[in-house]
Amino acid sequence: xxVYDKARELVIELRKESTYTEFVEWQEKVLxxxxxxxxxxxxxxxxxxxxKQELLGQEVPAEQRAKLHRLxxxxxxxxxxxxxxxxxxxxxxxxxxxxxxINEAMPIxxxxx
Numbered sequence: 001x002x003v004y005d006k007a008r009e010l011v012i013e014l015r016k017e018s019t020y021t022e023f024v025e026w027q028e029k030v031l032x033x034x035x036x037x038x039x040x041x042x043x044x045x046x047x048x049x050x051x052k053q054e055l056l057g058q059e060v061p062a063e064q065r066a067k068l069h070r071l072x073x074x075x076x077x078x079x080x081x082x083x084x085x086x087x088x089x090x091x092x093x094x095x096x097x098x099x100x101x102i103n104e105a106m107p108i109x110x111x112x113x
Contacts, residue, residue, distance in 0.1 A: 019094050023087040030084045043075050
């Protein structure tokens with residue numbers, strides 16, 4: 001059996017996980033509602049812009065961070081979006097744990113300077 005077959009098996013098992021199924025269920029609910037989708041899209045857009053600035057080594061003004069934090073707080077006031085974000089976090093955490101397991105089992109050494 002190839003590693004690709006094993007990867008497909010992992011996908012099949014992941015799709016059975018409540019972490020994944022609940023996330024997908026709430027994702028569909030949020031994206032089906034134009035108002036919720038717009039709020040989520042706005043939040044993601046602002047998060048992406050801030051992260052892009054950080055990755056480019058640009059200083060992110062404190063006011064921009066505070067504005068994003070306030071937007072996040074407003075979005076979380078909506079029960080559907082709050083639940084979606086909680087489930088999204090759990091799903092991402094699960095995927096990061098899987099990636100960590102693989103990385104620990106197969107470490108890649110970087111060249112020393």
